[in-house]
Amino acid sequence: MAYNLSHLKQLEAEAIHIMREVAAQFERPALLFSGGKDSICLVRLAQKAFFPAKIPFPLVHVDTGHNFVETIAFRDKLAAQVGANLIVRNVQDSINRGTAQDEKGPNPSRNGLQTITLLETIEEFKFDACFGGARRDEEKARAKERFFSHRDEFGQWDPKNQRPELWNLYNGKKQVGEHFRVFPISNWTEMDVWQYLDAEKLEIPSIYYTHQREVVFRDNNWLAKSDFITLMGDEKYETRTVRFRTVGDMTCTGAVESNADTIERVIQEVASARNTERGTRADDKRTEAAMEDRKKQGYF
Secondary structure, three states, X not given: OOOOHHHHHHHHHHHHHHHHHHHHHOOOEEEEXXXXXXXXXXXXXXXXXXXXXXXXXXXXXXXXXXXXXXXXXXXXXXXXXXXXXXXXXXXXXXXXXXXXXOOOOOOOXXXXXXXXXXXXXXXXXXXXXXXXXXXXOOOOOHHHOOXXXXXXXXXXXXXOOOOOOOOOOOOOOOOOOOEEEEOOOOOOOHHXXXXXXXXXXXXXXXXXXXXXXXXXXXXXXXXXXXXXXXXOOOOOOEEEEEEOXXXXXXXXXXXXXXXOOOHHHHHHHHHHOOOOHHHHXXXXXXXXXXXXXXXXHOOX
């Protein structure tokens, strides 16, 4: 499929520039890697930014314990393929330490608990900059972000006190204990990501393509069958032909009915979609400002 490669190349060049700026300004950067399509793009961009050397910072994954097995398998495979140092920290360990507590209810999500484990991981390794795959088009709170998103000593984000970014000048100055979240693909759209994956011929987890899976319809989402969901009332699992537009905690990541079995068909589907990919994330619907509240607490 033919794309406006100059458009993708411009986005790629911008992202590579930002990654190199981080490498120049910070001592202990890390790349937050979920195994999803956005973080896969970040890995490829990091490869290009520092070629022929290996990626000079670790990949960090906060494992909720409720992840899709396909995503975890892909995470390990990709890290081995690119020769990157993979650091995995588990939400369950935070629960065992008493710093986090599982939610109650029929489908208790650990998505929010990732924040606690992430901040503990940042403190453990003294990371001063963490790359993330957030994009402005995903959710309105993320549209408020800068490329360099300053976090205070508690890991918190203040949307009203962000630093100006003039042209391609990025201010990485911080106090002891503070750090930055950095979003190199902030100007990308979901379509850009898919076109870049196609242009670069990048492998992605199989759950992004259509497959048959047992799901239950809850809160206008198709949730995958798992040991972490308790059926309520008349609910029952049924087999549907679905795919996932985003990956995350199984208890809050909804599937969409789809026949898109190739990346070209996924791109066609995305082009005609009227709902954002985050529209399938139940945790974003808990309150009007759910994402912004989590980000203020230190979320990705």
